Amino acid sequence: MPADLAGRPIGPPLRDVIARHGLTARKPLGQHFLLDLNLAARIVRAAGNLARRHVVEIGPGPGGLTRALLATDAASITAIEVDPRAVGAIEELASVSAGRLRVIAADALAMDLARIVPPPRAIVANLPYNIGTRLLIGWLGQAADFERFTLMFQQEVAERMCASPGSAPYGRLAVLAQWTCRTELVLRIPPAAFVPPPKVWSAVVRLDPKPSQPEPGLFATMERITAAAFGQRRKMLRSALAQFGGEAFLCRAGIAPDRRAETLSVAEFDCLARIAYKACPPDTEV
Numbered sequence: 001m002p003a004d005l006a007g008r009p010i011g012p013p014l015r016d017v018i019a020r021h022g023l024t025a026r027k028p029l030g031q032h033f034l035l036d037l038n039l040a041a042r043i044v045r046a047a048g049n050l051a052r053r054h055v056v057e058i059g060p061g062p063g064g065l066t067r068a069l070l071a072t073d074a075a076s077i078t079a080i081e082v083d084p085r086a087v088g089a090i091e092e093l094a095s096v097s098a099g100r101l102r103v104i105a106a107d108a109l110a111m112d113l114a115r116i117v118p119p120p121r122a123i124v125a126n127l128p129y130n131i132g133t134r135l136l137i138g139w140l141g142q143a144a145d146f147e148r149f150t151l152m153f154q155q156e157v158a159e160r161m162c163a164s165p166g167s168a169p170y171g172r173l174a175v176l177a178q179w180t181c182r183t184e185l186v187l188r189i190p191p192a193a194f195v196p197p198p199k200v201w202s203a204v205v206r207l208d209p210k211p212s213q214p215e216p217g218l219f220a221t222m223e224r225i226t227a228a229a230f231g232q233r234r235k236m237l238r239s240a241l242a243q244f245g246g247e248a249f250l251c252r253a254g255i256a257p258d259r260r261a262e263t264l265s266v267a268e269f270d271c272l273a274r275i276a277y278k279a280c281p282p283d284t285e286v
Helices: 014-021 037-046 064-070 084-094 132-140 155-162 172-180 216-231 246-252 266-279
Strands: 054-058 076-081 101-105 121-126 148-154 181-189 202-209
Touching (some): 014 084, 037 064, 037 148, 037 181, 037 202, 064 084, 076 084, 132 155, 132 172, 148 155, 148 181, 155 181, 155 202, 172 216, 172 266, 216 266, 246 266
Parallel strands (some): 054 076, 054 121, 076 101, 121 148
Antiparallel strands (some): 148 202, 181 202
């Protein structure tokens, strides 16, 4: 069991917590609880040095990963949980955390984390499967506000995030993630590590935001371009990007109009986004 900085065990056994709070996993909430505390500790180690950082955890469930975070010397941990049953379980943990753990009962999709957590900020989370990608894209648009992200997804999603141009998993998520961050798949986790076990493997990705980040209008433009380009993967880019100017638009970026989206590098997408952004102010629709 993880211990606090004084070496004391943190909280009762997780299975006791689950039983006491009736925390059977609910599919509509994308819940799969991580009960292996040694594995939780490995995930936290993958997040790097958390000393003096303010850490956010999304969907803590019964608190396995939360305990591993409390065992670090992070300045604070903010746990955001939408399930009232899990809120009760995490509040129990907060009561023995010496004020280092704060629990917010809310939907993470509706929250601006930079407003509620001071810098330096890091997110470490086993994300609910059903909202993980939406959460990530929102955070990538604000990547300058965070020091790093260490996030668990379904393995397929994690591989898409780290994929190279020309590979089957390469797509919109890879472009957005690698445009804003250095990405690394750091850990693969089998279904048996969870209760209930999912039908697929999971994986942890670490994303370190790059020093220079796109301004919000440019990020929004990149979202539109990648959505159009990869929304019609079988089409040549002159057709897929017709709304942006098609062949003339691509020629301005030095990109052959008969290429397809999966062949473009992140740098080439960056060039397209900057041309489109310059031609169309952020308050003007393409």
